[in-house]
Amino acid sequence: xxxFMMVSCGGNKEAVITIENPVALDRPxxxxxxxxxxxxxxxxxxxxxxxxxxxxxxxxxxxxxxxxLNKDGQWDELFLLVNLKPNESKQLKVSFVSPEAxxxxxxxxxxxxxxxxxxxxxxxxxxxxxxxSPSTQHAFQMEGPAWENDKVGFRNYYDARNGMDIFxxxxxxxxxxxxxxxxHSYHVLKDWGMDIxxxxxxxxxxxxxxxVEDSVYRVDLPKExxxxxxSDGPLRxxxxxxxxxxxxxxxxxxxxxxxxxxxxxxFYRSNITVKGLTGHESLITGIVHxxxxxxxxxxxxxxxxxxxxCNQAYEGEKLxxxxxxxxxxxxxxxxxxxxxxxxxxxxMVDLKLHEDNPTFYCFYSGWEKQDPRxxxxxxxxxxxxxxxxxxxxxxxxx
Numbered sequence: 339x340x341x342f343m344m345v346s347c348g349g350n351k352e353a354v355i356t357i358e359n360p361v362a363l364d365r366p367x368x369x370x371x372x373x374x375x376x377x378x379x380x381x382x383x384x385x386x387x388x389x390x391x392x393x394x395x396x397x398x399x400x401x402x403x404x405x406x407l408n409k410d411g412q413w414d415e416l417f418l419l420v421n422l423k424p425n426e427s428k429q430l431k432v433s434f435v436s437p438e439a440x441x442x443x444x445x446x447x448x449x450x451x452x453x454x455x456x457x458x459x460x461x462x463x464x465x466x467x468x469x470x471s472p473s474t475q476h477a478f479q480m481e482g483p484a485w486e487n488d489k490v491g492f493r494n495y496y497d498a499r500n501g502m503d504i505f506x507x508x509x510x511x512x513x514x515x516x517x518x519x520x521x522h523s524y525h526v527l528k529d530w531g532m533d534i535x536x537x538x539x540x541x542x543x544x545x546x547x548x549x550v551e552d553s554v555y556r557v558d559l560p561k562e563x564x565x566x567x568x569s570d571g572p573l574r575x576x577x578x579x580x581x582x583x584x585x586x587x588x589x590x591x592x593x594x595x596x597x598x599x600x601x602x603x604x605f606y607r608s609n610i611t612v613k614g615l616t617g618h619e620s621l622i623t624g625i626v627h628x629x630x631x632x633x634x635x636x637x638x639x640x641x642x643x644x645x646x647x648c649n650q651a652y653e654g655e656k657l658x659x660x661x662x663x664x665x666x667x668x669x670x671x672x673x674x675x676x677x678x679x680x681x682x683x684x685x686m687v688d689l690k691l692h693e694d695n696p697t698f699y700c701f702y703s704g705w706e707k708q709d710p711r712x713x714x715x716x717x718x719x720x721x722x723x724x725x726x727x728x729x730x731x732x733x734x735x736x
Contacts, residue, residue, distance in 0.1 A: 351381050351388075353432040362424040363724070367602030368733055369574075372416040374404075377432065380473040388434035390416045395429050401443040405576070411558060417574050419446075419601055422733065446601030447575040449567055450514040451483035452497075455517060465563025466497040468629040471628035473497070480518035483565055485575050485606065487599050488512075489705045490607050491531075492543060494579065498559045502543040504659075506651065506705040507734055512571075525652065527707075534651040536703055540674070540684040541624035542662060544701035546595060546610060547681060549620040550587030554672070556681050557593060560584035574600040590614055591668035596696070604704055604721060605662070609696035620669055621697050625659045626650075626683040632671065632685045633660075633715075637723035640730040642668055643702075644687050645722065647715040651705060658704035661687050662726060700725070 348630035355372070359365055378384045392400040398418070420428060443537045451460045454595030457479055468474055470597035474481040474497045484505065490515055491505030493598040501628045505524065507513065512531040517523075524533045535543060561583025568576040581593040591614040599606045610621055625632075628650035636642045689697050702722055704712035712719045 351385055351434050353377060353381055355432060356427055356429050356736045358427045358734040358736065359422040360734055361423055361727075363728055363731065364424055365420075365422040365728055365733070367419045367600075368422050369600055370418050370726070370733060370735060372419055372735065374412075374414045374416070377416070380639065385434050387436065387655050389413060389437050389440060390432050391429070391435045391440060392416075392418055393431050393433075399441055400430060401573055402442075403569070403571070404580055405571050405574070407576070408673060409566075409568070410506060414497075416696065417600070418648055419573055420603060420733075425444070434548075443572040445512045445572045447485075447571045447573055447599055448512040448514060449483065449485050449489045449570045449577055450517075451565060451567065451576045451577075452479040453477065454521075457599040460513065460565070461567045462469055463496070463561075463565045465500075465565070467559055468497045469499055470497075471495075475521040480514070480524070481576055483579075484514045485577060485597065485599050486512060486514050487575075487601050487603060489602070489604050490705070491520065492599075492703075494545075495537075496565065499539075500545055500556065500558050501537045502541070502545040502701070503533060503537050504535045504543045504703045504705075506529060506657075506703070506708055507531040523668075527653065531707070534650065534655075534657060534703075535626065536628070536652060537626060539680075539682050540626035541622075541681060541686065541708055542626050543659060543703065544606075544608065544623050544625070544699065546593075546608070547614070547622035547624075547686070548586055548591070548593075549622050550589065551618050554622055554681060554686070555586035555672075556685070557581055557584060560593075565714070568596075589616060589619075595700060604726075605637055605702040605725070607698060607702040609698045610691075611696045612691050615691060615693060619691055621689040621691050622672075622682075622686050623661060623689070624686040625661060627676075627685055633719070634671070636665065637726040638730045640665055641726035643722050643726065644671065645702070645719065646685065651707075656706040656713040658702070658712055658715065660702040660718070660722050660723055662700040662702065663687065663689055664698075666690075679693065692699050
């Protein structure tokens with residue numbers, strides 16, 4: 339979203355940036371990213387061993403984080419969340435301090451992946467080859483990696499099923515570090531929330547598959563499946579799921595799913611990169627088929643979303659789920675069969691793949707026990723449409 343940047347700086351290594359909202363849209367918790375290379379060139383070199391400290395022009399600290407996304411030991415991206423009123427511009431000042439001088443910000447995003455039964459946090463792990471919950475529960479807390487923000491949580495079954503699930507939250511605090519210490523305890527409603535989705539052999543909440551020629555293959559057991567924790571809050575959490583040497587339709591692929599979530603959103607974002615493309619593949623993701631119909635809506639000419647909304651949560655509550663994609667990437671929708679050995683009970687969305695850049699989608703969850711307004715389908719649709727309109731009109735950073 340950092341389209342342009344002009345910085346005034348002096349010997350104290352400070353930069354003043356202006357963030358502009360170009361349209362008449364309210365933008366709470368607007369995500370802004372600024373690459374280190376931009377700051378490096380504009381302040382004649384970011385001081386070694388220092389991280390950005392962001393303040394408004396009144397001197398109040400703005401929560402931010404500096405992420406080492408490529409794991410080379412040096413941060414390479416500044417991330418912050420900014421509140422902007424319609425057509426508002428804000429000036430912020432960036433200086434550089436030692437990491438220990440940063441204030442402790444409220445945790446608004448979190449990753450949790452731990453072994454079981456010791457519950458030791460994992461930065462890296464290989465995917466299991468099992469296909470059932472009991473086996474995976476004996477290896478990992480919550481059966482795999484989970485990620486959350488102050489609105490919602492999600493998890494991946496870290497085995498051959500490779501499904502996606504939803505944790506409905508009723509509190510804004512981070513809770514997943516302590517969820518699943520007792521297996522299946524998250525299927526009972528607690529003060530924080532619960533597991534709210536029945537996934538089965540569907541794609542659940544946005545799991546991935548590949549269309550090769552005319553056949554759909556669940557991305558399941560590669561030669562090597564990996565998990566990497568990239569960033570763990572306080573504002574944004576990022577993980578990478580790798581599928582290397584995965585075979586489908588007589589071909590071999592390397593797939594990376596970079597999953598991110600940040601404070602204030604009702605979705606996670608997946609960036610999918612596939613190597614080994616022959617020109618006959620497309621990306622499949624989907625929503626478990628618990629509702630009678632699929633809602634298709636185009637809030638603008640750049641984005642389209644696919645949604646379901648009905649009494650489909652674990653205990654029969656109202657739950658909305660949706661997938662937001664670029665209109666240019668959308669190919670078609672497909673209904674998976676109700677029974678069979680492959681992917682079943684899924685509204686599938688078929689998307690274009692690109693050789694040189696990721697295909698992305700955002701998966702939404704809106705649970706009525708998170709916010710009673712989500713019982714109204716129009717409220718759920720408006721949340722997604724608002725995000726789509728913000729994405730179609732990105733902020734300008736000068």
